[in-house]
Amino acid sequence: xxxxxxxxxxxxxxxxxxxxxxxxxxxxxxxxxxxxxxxxxxxxxxxxxxxxxxxxxxxxxxxxxxxxxxxxxxxxxxxxxxxxxxxxxxxxxxxxxxxxxxxxxxxxxxxxxxxxxxxxxxxxxxxxxxxxxxxxxxxxxxxxxxxxxxxxxxxxxxxxxxxxxxxxxxxx
Amino acid sequence: xxxxxxxxxxxxxxxxxxxxxxxxxxxxxxxxxxxxxxxxxxxxxxxxxxxxxxxxxxxxxxxxxxxxxxxxxxxxxxxxxxxxxxxxxxxxxxxxxxxxxxxxxxxxxxxxxxxxxxxxxxxxxxxxxxxxxxxxxxxxxxxxxxxxxxxxxxxxxxxxxxxxxxxxxxxx
DNA sequence: TATTGTTATACTCTATAACTATA
DNA sequence: TATAGTTATAGAGTATAACAATA
Numbered sequence: 001x002x003x004x005x006x007x008x009x010x011x012x013x014x015x016x017x018x019x020x021x022x023x024x025x026x027x028x029x030x031x032x033x034x035x036x037x038x039x040x041x042x043x044x045x046x047x048x049x050x051x052x053x054x055x056x057x058x059x060x061x062x063x064x065x066x067x068x069x070x071x072x073x074x075x076x077x078x079x080x081x082x083x084x085x086x087x088x089x090x091x092x093x094x095x096x097x098x099x100x101x102x103x104x105x106x107x108x109x110x111x112x113x114x115x116x117x118x119x120x121x122x123x124x125x126x127x128x129x130x131x132x133x134x135x136x137x138x139x140x141x142x143x144x145x146x147x148x149x150x151x152x153x154x155x156x157x158x159x160x161x162x163x164x165x166x167x168x169x170x171x172x
Numbered sequence: 173x174x175x176x177x178x179x180x181x182x183x184x185x186x187x188x189x190x191x192x193x194x195x196x197x198x199x200x201x202x203x204x205x206x207x208x209x210x211x212x213x214x215x216x217x218x219x220x221x222x223x224x225x226x227x228x229x230x231x232x233x234x235x236x237x238x239x240x241x242x243x244x245x246x247x248x249x250x251x252x253x254x255x256x257x258x259x260x261x262x263x264x265x266x267x268x269x270x271x272x273x274x275x276x277x278x279x280x281x282x283x284x285x286x287x288x289x290x291x292x293x294x295x296x297x298x299x300x301x302x303x304x305x306x307x308x309x310x311x312x313x314x315x316x317x318x319x320x321x322x323x324x325x326x327x328x329x330x331x332x333x334x335x336x337x338x339x340x341x342x343x344x
Numbered sequence: 345t346a347t348t349g350t351t352a353t354a355c356t357c358t359a360t361a362a363c364t365a366t367a
Numbered sequence: 368t369a370t371a372g373t374t375a376t377a378g379a380g381t382a383t384a385a386c387a388a389t390a
Contacts, residue, residue: 036263045228049221052221094207103351124348125388150217169217169223171333172228272358272359276373
């Protein structure tokens with residue numbers, strides 16, 4: 001579908017989240033215990049946040065299989081679509097990607113024909129970016145994949161819970 | 173404090189989270205816009221989760237400055253403390269760390285004198301682990317740092333909100 | 345002098361494969 | 368044969384420093 005180098009789709013799904021039983025007393029019988037106690041870690045927001053984020057990133061990567069695009073690529077395309085003509089450095093700042101790492105990413109997307117870069121008229125040091133027709137089409141496809149991925153990965157949360165989660169995350 | 177190689181404390185705090193104004197209409201005036209539109213990304217739980225997790229991880233690393241320990245080290249120590257004699261492989265499975273990556277981590281912690289490894293009596297292929305007195309003391313110090321870090325990083329959330337957040341994250 | 349973008353580079357984190365020793 | 372642990376290595380992800388062009 002694209003000419004970006006395809007990601008090696010991890011076959012064996014690692015990232016084995018272990019959910020502890022919530023019971024009051026932990027059963028530590030004579031035979032080998034099936035689960036480990038992890039109360040200290042489980043009480044930490046940072047720990048749960050990282051585990052949950054890893055879970056979603058793994059499913060996200062699977063949902064993008066075949067496109068040759070990773071999360072950062074799609075993020076860049078989405079920012080450009082909503083901010084036509086945006087300069088490369090602004091994208092990096094918005095996404096938390098260092099300038100030095102933006103350069104090869106943008107070169108990849110340009111080489112794949114998804115975006116065009118032109119010298120900024122007001123500041124000729126800067127590069128103004130916009131999507132190509134192909135880039136718009138690919139992004140539309142990716143957005144659909146991503147929304148399906150979120151529905152699948154968050155199926156245990158109600159719509160109300162998802163909104164609460166987003167609101168709380170925004171306060172961090 | 174320890175003989176683990178110290179992490180190069182990142183001086184310039186990167187990870188610049190950009191929070192968008194929530195207003196209904198976005199002001200796109202003639203002069204340069206100060207912020208970019210990122211509505212598509214901001215609506216995604218996976219995106220917000222990763223940004224929030226990165227924010228906490230950065231502050232976590234700062235809170236551990238001087239100990240020579242990273243998050244995964246403390247996680248391992250905490251699991252061993254709550255599960256004395258636990259086998260190395262079990263720790264890795266509980267934390268989502270591959271066997272191949274557990275080996276050097278455990279060797280570091282053992283070399284630092286924080287844990288002891290002995291062949292498992294029931295299965296001599298396996299290694300049984302327990303904390304040393306030093307390991308217990310270091311872990312106690314780390315736990316205090318971590319709880320202070322969480323209080324600091326989550327000060328914008330009420331206790332009720334933190335519990336709600338943990339509950340929702342556990343459902344992912 | 346400061347900033348945009350580029351290149352080169354290094355370090356961490358994670359993933360794979362091959363090996364040993366036990367089971 | 369299957370598993371626990373080890374080793375080596377390769378691939379992303381992320382960070383720094385130096386440079387050219389422009390402001």
